[in-house]
Structures are given as structure tokens and as C-alpha cells.
Amino acid sequence: MAIEDDVLVIGGGLAGASAALGAARGGASVRLVTHKENTLRNASGLIDVLGYHGSDEPIAEPFEAIPDLPDEHPYRKVGVDAVREALALFDEVVGELYEGGHTERNALSPTYGGRIKPTSRYPTSAAAGLASKEGDTLLVGFETVTAFDAPLAAERLDPSVPFEVRGVTIAFPGDLRSDARITRLARALDADELTERGRRVGTREALAERVAEHLGDAERVGFPAVLGDEEHHEVRASLGGELGVPVFEVPMGPPSLPGMRLEDGLYEALDEEGVRVESGNPVVGYTEEGGRITAVSVDRGRREIPYHADQFVLATGGLVGKGIDSSREGVFEPVFGCHVPQPAERYEWFHDEAFDDQPYARFGVAVDGGLRPLDPEGRPEFSNLRAAGAVLGGYDMAREKSGSGVSLSTGLVAGRRASEDIQ
Amino acid sequence: MSDADHTDEFEPVQVFPTTEMDLRPGADDCYKCSTCDSECPVAAVDDDFPGPKFQGPEQWRLKRKDDAEIDDSVMSCSNCMRCDSACPSGVPLSQMHNTARGSYVENGMDKLSREYIRNRILSNYGTLAWFGSKVPRLTNFLMSSSVVQTVNERVMGITSEREFPEFAQQTFREWWEERGGNATSKKRASEAREQTGRGGAEVESDEKRVAYFHGCYSNYNTPEVGKAMVRVFESFGYEVMVPPQKCSGTPMFANGMLPDARRAAETNVAELSAAIEDGADIIASCTSCSLSLRQEYPELFDLDGIEDVSAHTYEALEYLRIHEDLSGALEESEIDSRKFAYHAPCHARNQGLAGQAIELLDGIEGAEAEDVGDSCSGISGTYGWKEEKYDTSMKIGAEMFHHMEDAEPDAGMTECPTCAMQMEHGTGYEIRHPLEVMEEALVD
Numbered sequence: 001m002a003i004e005d006d007v008l009v010i011g012g013g014l015a016g017a018s019a020a021l022g023a024a025r026g027g028a029s030v031r032l033v034t035h036k037e038n039t040l041r042n043a044s045g046l047i048d049v050l051g052y053h054g055s056d057e058p059i060a061e062p063f064e065a066i067p068d069l070p071d072e073h074p075y076r077k078v079g080v081d082a083v084r085e086a087l088a089l090f091d092e093v094v095g096e097l098y099e100g101g102h103t104e105r106n107a108l109s110p111t112y113g114g115r116i117k118p119t120s121r122y123p124t125s126a127a128a129g130l131a132s133k134e135g136d137t138l139l140v141g142f143e144t145v146t147a148f149d150a151p152l153a154a155e156r157l158d159p160s161v162p163f164e165v166r167g168v169t170i171a172f173p174g175d176l177r178s179d180a181r182i183t184r185l186a187r188a189l190d191a192d193e194l195t196e197r198g199r200r201v202g203t204r205e206a207l208a209e210r211v212a213e214h215l216g217d218a219e220r221v222g223f224p225a226v227l228g229d230e231e232h233h234e235v236r237a238s239l240g241g242e243l244g245v246p247v248f249e250v251p252m253g254p255p256s257l258p259g260m261r262l263e264d265g266l267y268e269a270l271d272e273e274g275v276r277v278e279s280g281n282p283v284v285g286y287t288e289e290g291g292r293i294t295a296v297s298v299d300r301g302r303r304e305i306p307y308h309a310d311q312f313v314l315a316t317g318g319l320v321g322k323g324i325d326s327s328r329e330g331v332f333e334p335v336f337g338c339h340v341p342q343p344a345e346r347y348e349w350f351h352d353e354a355f356d357d358q359p360y361a362r363f364g365v366a367v368d369g370g371l372r373p374l375d376p377e378g379r380p381e382f383s384n385l386r387a388a389g390a391v392l393g394g395y396d397m398a399r400e401k402s403g404s405g406v407s408l409s410t411g412l413v414a415g416r417r418a419s420e421d422i423q
Numbered sequence: 424m425s426d427a428d429h430t431d432e433f434e435p436v437q438v439f440p441t442t443e444m445d446l447r448p449g450a451d452d453c454y455k456c457s458t459c460d461s462e463c464p465v466a467a468v469d470d471d472f473p474g475p476k477f478q479g480p481e482q483w484r485l486k487r488k489d490d491a492e493i494d495d496s497v498m499s500c501s502n503c504m505r506c507d508s509a510c511p512s513g514v515p516l517s518q519m520h521n522t523a524r525g526s527y528v529e530n531g532m533d534k535l536s537r538e539y540i541r542n543r544i545l546s547n548y549g550t551l552a553w554f555g556s557k558v559p560r561l562t563n564f565l566m567s568s569s570v571v572q573t574v575n576e577r578v579m580g581i582t583s584e585r586e587f588p589e590f591a592q593q594t595f596r597e598w599w600e601e602r603g604g605n606a607t608s609k610k611r612a613s614e615a616r617e618q619t620g621r622g623g624a625e626v627e628s629d630e631k632r633v634a635y636f637h638g639c640y641s642n643y644n645t646p647e648v649g650k651a652m653v654r655v656f657e658s659f660g661y662e663v664m665v666p667p668q669k670c671s672g673t674p675m676f677a678n679g680m681l682p683d684a685r686r687a688a689e690t691n692v693a694e695l696s697a698a699i700e701d702g703a704d705i706i707a708s709c710t711s712c713s714l715s716l717r718q719e720y721p722e723l724f725d726l727d728g729i730e731d732v733s734a735h736t737y738e739a740l741e742y743l744r745i746h747e748d749l750s751g752a753l754e755e756s757e758i759d760s761r762k763f764a765y766h767a768p769c770h771a772r773n774q775g776l777a778g779q780a781i782e783l784l785d786g787i788e789g790a791e792a793e794d795v796g797d798s799c800s801g802i803s804g805t806y807g808w809k810e811e812k813y814d815t816s817m818k819i820g821a822e823m824f825h826h827m828e829d830a831e832p833d834a835g836m837t838e839c840p841t842c843a844m845q846m847e848h849g850t851g852y853e854i855r856h857p858l859e860v861m862e863e864a865l866v867d
Contacts, residue, residue, distance in 0.1 A: 002745050037509050041458060177470050183461040184470070255461040276782055280508055280775030300775065301717050302734035305745055 011315030015389025022415025045258025047121035051401025072394035114156030129248035138218035173206035208242030318390030364393030475506035501803035528679030634698035696728035768839035802845035
């Protein structure tokens, strides 16, 4: 019984971090175990609560819309106040990294594909670009960052916003390889490297010079989210200073710098709260006694190590994070084998059109009011196991734009309840 | 990963010709998210290095064609293996790099070239150290002479920027023999068990036995780490054995010297298997050694007992944490008040051990530990010793140096001997091994 804690959280994403913070603030000794790098670095960094429900019209007031959600939705399990508290905890933890906490209304953020997305909290780096603020906009793409086609994104945005949007593609300054990673670009801006031979000029100034040629009447300039890593506030400020207009980042797909910055902020908070974090090995099994989990086993190559705790939180993610898995026989939860409700007939898992309301998107464990996973008869699988985040069923994060809010709120509630139940 | 085991069923993969080690399924798992590239410490500072995604799955696909040769950039990979833990899709990147590097050295490298000879010497550090340790004073004198250093750099391509590690006056094995070997350890362990308190109450038999894989560095250069490991384990009632052994192979993998590594592995697997039969688990104090025995051996070689060795190998503190109430024992302990700046070696991260030393030190009265961040130290064993890689190595290490200086510690701390070298080289701080601090806290 060497490795033993009050609460063991399995999973290191938004839900796991929120659960660990909730449990630690409840006075528990907490360990968080996560396999590999978490999926935050694949996330845009936007914190959505509820963007859409039942129609194509974006929701302006997400908290007001929550009571209309179906009973099995995770938000209905935790209640709207818990969602507010989770967002407040998030605001406190990330501090200056994020904005949006001043209002309960959704903001509208442009996406790198040229759409507008309703979101609740947005990185400070994206603040100047919100579509809910007016101002003619220039989007700047880089030849080598192929995921963001600025002219195309501008063309798609222009008709849907009440201001003008133009797009231009330029070469990133300096002598970088043509397939340089976005982290390399960010580092060049962080360090303000001297880039051009024969002329002593830093990356930031050189970039601003190239953009200035295209600036015209634009009142703000957006870039793909590569504007610095550790020094991102400073990079944005100096580019804005050179150009004379505010500069913003358009959130991007993986690997995502806003996601990595968020990860850093959350893990710093976990450290301050005294949460012990272990990364690198998956949890693969458990032992139980009379309906209680006594330990989980962590796979270290060719053997399994027991991690004991009094309470457990399952926050391993959904189909993408591999907290929910599937085979030709069915959809299952791999760590504890918790029941995942699903039609027996495989052809009922999906509808034919890709963008239909897909049943499989809502697959996940069903839980009671205390977030305990339920067996097929509706009884808790284990008395001391709770689930949080994308491993939960009953909601479709992609359609609803509700992923972060569900993770934060169910994580907080699961962590709090776990710390209250310590025997 | 051989497909030969499933001949009764049709598998689409069988349509493709297979090589001896078929990594195709792993290569197919790569969906090009580039997370590995963004985590690679070499790619972060060397614009000419194409990164792990190219070195792993892409190069592996390319080399399946007869006319495609392995790109020489694979020699710029430092084998830190961070890409493994970055990959969300379970692609066996470091295994691909190791096999690609082995094949590049075998087929693409001139065996009379300065680079090949230099790499061979560096990766066979154990042999070099064996000679050197016979006359430690003379070797230390010679290796610190600027004439020898200049010759090393000009002729061999070994950087003169670094201070060659000193050889101890007495190796760990010499100390072990002088102390009375296994018999003495058995006696001390049983004495500790008879005393009430630590370890004593929980032991039913005298089957508490570990085999110490000391590796080259703690044998020749830092025997105090090996001694600390022995004393700490004995104080918990463990009888320590020290089986005959060769280099773990880590520097050989990193230099593509797979036949050398295989020869060493044959000895190690045979000797360690025998120790396992005698009831021992295997303990290493160097995290690269434990990673090698645990992960790289079964990935690269097919030897009798290799899976068993892998399953029984542990890092020293990891073992105590799993089997003993180590944090309980540390709660009652104390050391002279000091602050340590701790760096987790990449190979400790890969085993999920990155937070363990800090967690344990936090429980010792007098000890203060600060993690200096998740950057790579940059030396990566023999990598930072190469004249042409020295600058890259120092650029990678810069972040760690800054964090160490900000922390203003009394000493640095890490498990990896070459990370320790780099920490000292970059900051001037004295560097300790967590086991030495444990010894101070736990052993009278």
C-alpha cells in the first residue's frame, strides 16, 4: 500500500484538472495520473459553455439555455450554478491568460476555417479579433502554415460580419525551413531573432514591415495562433505597436499554442494546490471489494503497479481521447468496463449524412446525480467512482459547442463530491 | 509485431512484403498531427533537423523501398525519446529511430571515417572507462590536460569545451568486493529486519532481494551513488546482489551501434535472468539504464529471458515507493537544510517518474526541492560530447540553466549522470543524485 491518496483522478485534460482542483480545495490529498501528453495541446483554447441547441442559431445566453436541455445532459446533472462556479474557478486559475468573464453572454470568435463560433471564454490573445466587436479586419496567413488560408477565411467571414475582412498570405521573415513547425515560428518571435542577413532587424519588426504593406484601412490584424509562446503578451504588443492597430490570434488546430499555454496555466495551479501529477503511463485496470474500488493499476510496460485511493474520478476523455473505445462488437469504457448505453444494432449508431445529429456522438457513460457511472439496471457501478468530462454520455460537444463547460463543471462537481465522501 | 503468428486468418497487412522488424502498423497509426515535432528538443533549436515525424513513420515508409536510403539526419536525433510520450496515437517513434539509425550506421556509414570511429569509442564508454579506471590518477591528469583535449577535438571530434568526468579512486565494484559482497549485504539486511521499525514489521521471510544494475557511470565515476543505493536498500531490509554486467546499451542505441548493444544485452539478460531466478528484482540508479532494460531491449532484441528482465526492472526509488512506505519513513527523517534544483531527465519522464523525486524530497525535514521545468538538459549522453553537436546541446540546455539560476539552489539534483554533467557545466552548481539525499535522510 505504498502509493496511496485520498482522491485519484485519472486523466489530465480540462475535466481531470478541474476535478483535481475541486478535490484539493475540498481538503483531500490528490494525485492525478495521465497517460501521455493530454489533449489540451490539440484544443483551440476557446472555452465553450453552450453555443447551439436545437437550431442553427447561435445561443447568446448559455446559462439561460441550460434548463431547456434534456434530463440526461451532464449540465442537468450538475445544475446551472455548478457551471457558473466552474467558470469562476477557471477565471481565477488562468488569470490574465483569458477574457470573457465580465459577461454571461457568449462572445463570437472567428475560426481558422472562416466561421464564427459562439464561445464563453477566449484567450486574451484572441480578444481583439472578436466578431462581436466591430472593426475592419486584415487576416494574415503564412505561406508555410497551410492550415490557415487567410484569403479564404476572409472570403467566408466577410458576408457574415458587419465589417470588412480581407486576407493576405505572406512569407514568415527569416531563413526558416519551409516546413518549420509553428512552435519554431513562435520561438523566433519570442526571442525576436535577428532574421535578415546584412540588416540587423528582429523577427517582430521584420514581420510588421511585411504586414504594413497590406494594412490599408484595417483597424486590426489577425494571425494564425503562432505569436510567441512564453512571451506571447509581449510579441502581440510589439507587433501592435509597430502596426499601430491591435493584433490578435485566430485559434488553430493541433498542435495548438493557445492550448499549450492553457495547459501550462492549469498545471501551475495544480502544483500550487499540492496535487501530485504523474504522466507517462496509462491506467488499465482496478481491484474492488464489495462494490468499492480499492486500487487502480497503472501499466508500466510489462507490469502493473497498484495506486490506492479512497475515491476515484474517471476523466479519460471521449472517443478522441480514448476514454471511450469501440470494436466491431460495441462501444465500451476501457478502464473500469462501465456500461455505455448504445443500440444493440450497429446500424443505429449513426445516420447516413455526415453532419446529421449522430447518435454515436452522445455515447458515453450514464451517471446519477452524484456523477457516479450507472450499470444497465441504473445502479451505481461502484460507490466511490465518479466520471467527468467527455467520457460522459448524453451530450454532443461538437454540435453544441459545450465541451469545455461540461468538462470544467462535471470535473469540479466530481472532485468536490469525492473529497466530501472520503472515509 | 510479426504477422507470422496469425496465418489462419486473412490480415490485410500480409499483402505487403514484410521486413525482419515490421513497424508498418505503427507507421500507419501516425496521423501527422505533428505533436512529436513540437516536443522535440533538437528540432526546437536546429533548423536543419526535420524532426521525429520524419525520422520515424515517414523514414520507415521510405526505407521500405529498395532504392531509398536512410537520411543522415537520423544521426542528429539525440534519442531523448520525448516523441514517444508526445504521440497521442501510440506510434513507436523511438523504436523506429533506433532501427533506422542502426541501419544507417550499418549500410550508410564509412567504417574508417572519423565520425564512425569517434562514435564507436564514445558509445563504448564502459570499455574506455575500464582502462581509465585502472590508473585513475593518471587518466584524470591526462584527460584534464589541454593538450589531450585539443588532440581529442582535432583528431577525434570530441569537444574540448567539456571537462572530462573524473574517475573515482576506487570503483563501485572494488568497494563492493572489499566490503564483502553479497554475504555482507545479506547480513546487514537481516540486521535491519531484526530491528523493529522500518521494513521490519512487514517482512515475513528473508526473500527481500534486489540485483543492482549500477551501469558504467556509477561504477567508474560516481561510486557514491551506488553506495547510497546499497545502504538505503539495506536499511529497508533488502539484500543487495551485484551481478556481473556490461553497459546497458543506451549510448550504443543513440549512435546506431546495434551489434555492440546486442553483445552487451546478451550478457546483461543472461546475468539478470539468473538473478531473477534467485528471487531478485532488478534495480537501477540511472534512469537511462532502467529505460533501456525495460523498454529498448524487448523492442530491439529477441533474447531468451528479455521480457522477464523487462518486467522485473525498476528505478531504485520507484521500487521503494511501490513496495515500502517510503514517504512514511521520510516523514521521520531530516537532513541539513538545503535547497535543490531538480531536473527530471527525459528518460525518467518516459517511465512516468518525472515527479517522484520532488514528491519524496518534499517529505524530508530540511529539504527543499524546486523543479526547474520540463525542458531537456540537451546533453543526451554522448550527443553533447560531439564537437559538431556541442552548440546544439548547449542551446537546448539554455532554458534549464536559466531556471536553475533563477532557483538559486544550494545544489542541483537529477538521476541521470550526463544530465548532471550538463547541469554542472552550464551553471557551475554541484549536482547530487536523489539516492544520496535519501541516504543522508534514512541511514545513520
